[in-house]
Amino acid sequence: MAKRVLTTESGAPVADNQNSATAGVGGPILLQDQHLLEKLARFNRERIPERVVHARGSGAYGYFEVTDDVTGFTRADFLSEVGKRTETFIRFSTVADSLGGADAVRDPRGFALKFYTDEGNYDLVGNNTPVFFIKDPIKFPDFIHSQKRDPFTGKQEPDNVWDFWAHAPEATHQITWLMGDRGIPASYRHMNGYGSHTYQWTNAAGEAFFVKYHFKTNQGVRSLSAEQASELVGKDANSHQTDLLQAIERGVNPSWTLHVQVMPAADAADYRFNPFDLTKVWPHSDYPLQRVGRLVLDRNPDNVFAEVEQAAFSPNNFVPGIGPSPDKMLQGRLFAYADAHRYRLGVNHTHLPVNAPRTAVVDNYGRDGVHATRNGSRHDKNYEPNSYAGPAQTDAALAAPLAIHGWTGTHEAPAHSKDDDFFQAGELFQLMSEDEKGRLVANIAGGLSQVTRDDVIEKNLAHFHAADADYGKRVEEAVRALRED
DSSP states (O other): OOOOOOOOTTTTTTSSSSOOOOTTTTOOOOOOOOHHHHHHHHTTSOOOOOOOSSSSSEEEEEOOOOOOOTTTTTGGGSSSSSTEEEEEEEEEESSSSSSOOOOOSSSOOEEEEEEETTTEEEEEEEEHHHHHHSSGGGGGHHHHHHSBBTTTSSSBOOHHHHHHHHHHHHHHHHHHHTTTTGBBSSSSTTTTOOOOOOOOEEEEEEEEEEEEEEEEETTTOOOOOOOHHHHHHHHHHTTHHHHHHHHTTOOOOOOOEEEEEEEGGGGTTTTOOTTTTOOOOTTTSSSOOOOEEEEEEEEESSSSIIISSOHHHHHHHHTEEEEOSSHHHHHEEHHHHHHHHHHHHTTTTGGGGTTSSSOOOOOOOOOSSSTTOOOOTTTOOOOSSSOOOOOOOOOSSSSOOOOOOOSSSSOOOOOOOTOSSSSHHHHHHHHHHHHHHHHHHHHHHHHHTTTTOOOHHHHHHHHHHHHHHHHHHHHHHHHHHHHHH
């Protein structure tokens, strides 16, 4: 085998990679040592800004296979026939901590999935919980600031966490999920994934449906207690990354079964609560789960930075037959996710291999910018319309239009007959066993009891009382007991 030759970035062979050029033996280093300067300058620029949220993540490639006919609900080509397979890439993540954070912590998990379809990439950005803490994107930066490290102490502060929640009663449902038994998944393989938001599907006849995605793990749901998680973090802070990597390397390919809930578009206006509220779930008794297919992960990335950290998921990456809903949090994320990637990776981040379409042809008038790789030739124009046979619009909308009415303004969400912030949190509590309730209460009290202001504690306790009388009573008693110790 021919010996590989070390080169500079420009391809010139490197004569000495062990010693810098100096002015004589033992003398100062010379500015003309191009190889040294290039190595140091590149090293200084190896890191890009980490994600503000979902910074700590793991990823894998796989495929999605359709198992059931859903063509009555959507004309999306990758869902068009039973047996059809589409290549995928998934990124799992924690939400609040930094890139160097531990895996086994109490935090929602990101579940971001990219389908490399024949009609372009479709990105489904969700979590391992079917709901979220807030329902309006204008509150998202404030919410994340309350969960991040405090500017003065440099660590997450219970005063900040619970003070925000005290003023966000809609968070009660997600708090009940987070502080319950599923708050710390045993691994990425042993948790469900949810689209969380409401999306729109449109069939070939133009009929519109609203849908929610449920990826049910075929490994079974397994979670960790706070004590188990603390022990695991001490042994391997990268526990979830280790588990996912080793499972796929062993050929134990994790899989999920995708189901959807389907609501005819006409049902939305008169549903008993706002179906586009991200803090609520649709009861399965109203809209049962319908199986769609299965997701299988079967290949690890070769380079975590190139393929996991540079992976960019944007919920505005739709394909024909799938579109947005009036979900306000989704609407905000349609802008925020893509903008975050433009900041972190540059305007041409879609040219990177992990983000580029696999089979669909990209043909548009986007030009220039850092790392541009598709600028066209002398014969290609960079404007439209033109007389040079450039790409043209199809006049075929990806999804059905959404009806709107009324006056512009900063409106609260439309009121439905059962639109309070607490009843679903109470229903979730009532579904739990006595042991589950005990652990939930202990987890909440462990954090809430550390808050220094009595008024913040009282506001949060009022939310749990409003969800369920027994729920509130147990949390209040547990908090009091811890504060009296």
